[in-house]
Amino acid sequence: MVDLKGQYQKIKAEVDSGIQEVINNTAFINGPAVKEFQADLEKYLNVKHVIPCANGTDALQIAMMALGLKPGDEVITASFTYVATAEVIGLLGLTPVLVDVYPDTFDIDVEAIEKAITPKTKAIVPVHLFGQCADMERIMSLAKKHQLYVIEDVAQAIGADYTFSNGTKAKAGTIGTIGCTSFFPSKNLGCYGDGGAMYTNDDELAKKLKMISHHGQSVQYVHDVLGCNSRLDTIQAVVLKAKLKHLDEYAQARNKAAAYYDRVLGNHPKIKIPARVKHSTHVFHQYTIQLNGVDRTKLREQLAERGIPAMIYYPIPLHEQKAFKSERFKKGDFPVTEKLCATVLSLPMHTELDEDTLKYITDNLLELLN
Numbered sequence: 001m002v003d004l005k006g007q008y009q010k011i012k013a014e015v016d017s018g019i020q021e022v023i024n025n026t027a028f029i030n031g032p033a034v035k036e037f038q039a040d041l042e043k044y045l046n047v048k049h050v051i052p053c054a055n056g057t058d059a060l061q062i063a064m065m066a067l068g069l070k071p072g073d074e075v076i077t078a079s080f081t082y083v084a085t086a087e088v089i090g091l092l093g094l095t096p097v098l099v100d101v102y103p104d105t106f107d108i109d110v111e112a113i114e115k116a117i118t119p120k121t122k123a124i125v126p127v128h129l130f131g132q133c134a135d136m137e138r139i140m141s142l143a144k145k146h147q148l149y150v151i152e153d154v155a156q157a158i159g160a161d162y163t164f165s166n167g168t169k170a171k172a173g174t175i176g177t178i179g180c181t182s183f184f185p186s187k188n189l190g191c192y193g194d195g196g197a198m199y200t201n202d203d204e205l206a207k208k209l210k211m212i213s214h215h216g217q218s219v220q221y222v223h224d225v226l227g228c229n230s231r232l233d234t235i236q237a238v239v240l241k242a243k244l245k246h247l248d249e250y251a252q253a254r255n256k257a258a259a260y261y262d263r264v265l266g267n268h269p270k271i272k273i274p275a276r277v278k279h280s281t282h283v284f285h286q287y288t289i290q291l292n293g294v295d296r297t298k299l300r301e302q303l304a305e306r307g308i309p310a311m312i313y314y315p316i317p318l319h320e321q322k323a324f325k326s327e328r329f330k331k332g333d334f335p336v337t338e339k340l341c342a343t344v345l346s347l348p349m350h351t352e353l354d355e356d357t358l359k360y361i362t363d364n365l366l367e368l369l370n
């Protein structure tokens with residue numbers, strides 16, 4: 001699904017010498033590269049504060065802690081997403097309120113958000129799934145009307161540009177109250193282990209996020225609130241700093257592969273290619289097709305036999321997971337999500353896909369669908 005080795009070869013010199021330097025200086029925790037990467041990312045995103053942390057799940061959790069959400073508060077998010085988004089809501093004793101997504105873009109359904117708002121609602125967590133932004137302009141106007149926080153889960157869409165109807169642009173994750181991202185190796189900006197970050201333009205909130213991710217500490221050994229221990233390792237910051245310089249190229253390479261898939265698969269009656277929206281660029285964390293009248297399990301096996309990986313993101317809707325069992329939801333409540341879980345297939349997508357590989361993938365896929 002991804003080729004991290006090919007990508008590494010191109011930045012090997014910088015990464016290797018940077019990592020060696022960290023080891024030479026034994027600056028494993030909070031070494032200079034962490035601050036440097038943080039500043040580089042702030043500049044790239046045009047956001048006032050980036051607060052690095054240990055992973056994307058922590059980023060979401062710390063964001064919700066910093067907003068002072070209390071048990072019983074309702075947080076609205078999509079039923080079609082990676083488990084982490086909803087998991088932290090439940091873990092903090094908040095109430096996850098799931099809503100369906102749009103069938104073409106996989107992003108959270110804004111009408112469904114509006115219907116789900118109650119006096120207990122405190123926050124909305126839109127997920128920019130697969131690399132394209134949710135409808136942030138409408139989400140922000142809903143949030144303003146009902147005085148809700150917006151936590152963007154931008155784990156899959158770092159670098160995507162959002163365009164408002166008045167023409168202004170902003171990077172994904174810098175529009176809501178807080179943006180949360182992941183640097184898991186296979187993400188668009190991935191390190192060589194775990195990593196994550198929060199973004200915000202709010203100075204007070206930035207202080208809180210930093211404090212919470214550092215044991216609630218204001219001054220050394222003075223702890224004002226209960227926090228956690230969530231840091232980005234210096235070695236990971238070295239890798240991220242090197243890769244950030246190439247992030248736009250990486251997005252271009254992904255878009256080139258996506259355009260190839262579109263061209264070759266776009267007219268097939270059994271395939272629905274991923275829709276594009278006007279309000280966002282797409283950074284193609286995943287290229288996800290929907291299959292129509294196809295035995296997906298068999299197709300995956302046949303592709304695997306020919307050396308072609310294909311993944312199902314995500315096979316089981318959150319509301320059908322045991323961990324999220326609730327009187328609020330039952331099977332049948334989110335028909336779009338349920339249909340997507342049964343029909344989606346993500347094809348290999350990364351920065352190193354050349355035309356020969358793409359041709360091999362699509363030739364085989366089309367042959368197997370006949």
Ligand SMILES: *Cc1c(COP(=O)(O)O)cnc(C)c1O
Nearest residue numbers: 055056057082084085155182184
């Ligand atoms: C990867 C991912 C996360 C979690 O990130 P980790 O770094 O693995 O904790 C959260 N939300 C979404 C949508 C993701 O894809």
